[in-house]
Amino acid sequence: xxxxxxxxxxxxxxxxxxxxxxxxxxxxxxxxxxxxxxxxxxxxxxxxxxxxxxxxxxxxxxxxxxxxxxxxxxxxxxxxxxxxxxxxxxxxxxxxxxxxxxxxxxxxxxxxxxxxxxxxxxxxxxxxxxxxxxxxxxxxxxxxxxxxxxxxxxxxxxxxxxxxxxxxxxxxxxxxxx
Numbered sequence: 058x059x060x061x062x063x064x065x066x067x068x069x070x071x072x073x074x075x076x077x078x079x080x081x082x083x084x085x086x087x088x089x090x091x092x093x094x095x096x097x098x099x100x101x102x103x104x105x106x107x108x109x110x111x112x113x114x115x116x117x118x119x120x121x122x123x124x125x126x127x128x129x130x131x132x133x134x135x136x137x138x139x140x141x142x143x144x145x146x147x148x149x150x151x152x153x154x155x156x157x158x159x160x161x162x163x164x165x166x167x168x169x170x171x172x173x174x175x176x177x178x179x180x181x182x183x184x185x186x187x188x189x190x191x192x193x194x195x196x197x198x199x200x201x202x203x204x205x206x207x208x209x210x211x212x213x214x215x216x217x218x219x220x221x222x223x224x225x226x227x228x229x230x231x232x233x234x235x
Contacts, residue, residue: 073183076169080187083168084196091204092171109214111199118214119198127160130198135161135189161185164201 087108094104123130129137137159144157158166165184170177188197202214 076184077187077191080184080191083200084192088168088200088204091167092169093167093204093206096171097206106203108203111195114199114202114214118202122198122202123160126163127158130160131194133159135159135185159185160201161188161197163205164188164197167204167206168200 094106098104127137129139137157140157140159144155148154162181162185165181165188166172166177169184170181192200207214
């Protein structure tokens, strides 16, 4: 039993050291694959993915993502304590569980972890803190938009929103005035 504990501690130590190194590499290199992408491949859904650089992603799409997913993205350090507190209050009032994850937390989850579960939410804290310490917000948003699942096995803002406007850029058309 002691041998198993020692092996598990060594694995944990390697992961604690390897994760910051990998996050630093991904700060400068596009993410080639994530656990969710592998999972979707194993489920037979295929993979539609093409990395889109930040400047090629429509500012409208970037704003829409921040507005809908994490309105305080620019003002927090990975955790939106206001939303976490509100979600907890709602739960205590009997309204059921609801999400309070930030874009940084979702990026950490999509980069290194798997969908669902409380254990994952606990483990997600470490890479979330590392992302906030080692990446600028611009890189977090760029990576989020490139690895979030837009539809069945689709992790490509270019394909998903390029089709809306018929353009080649990852664009989301601006709101039309009436």
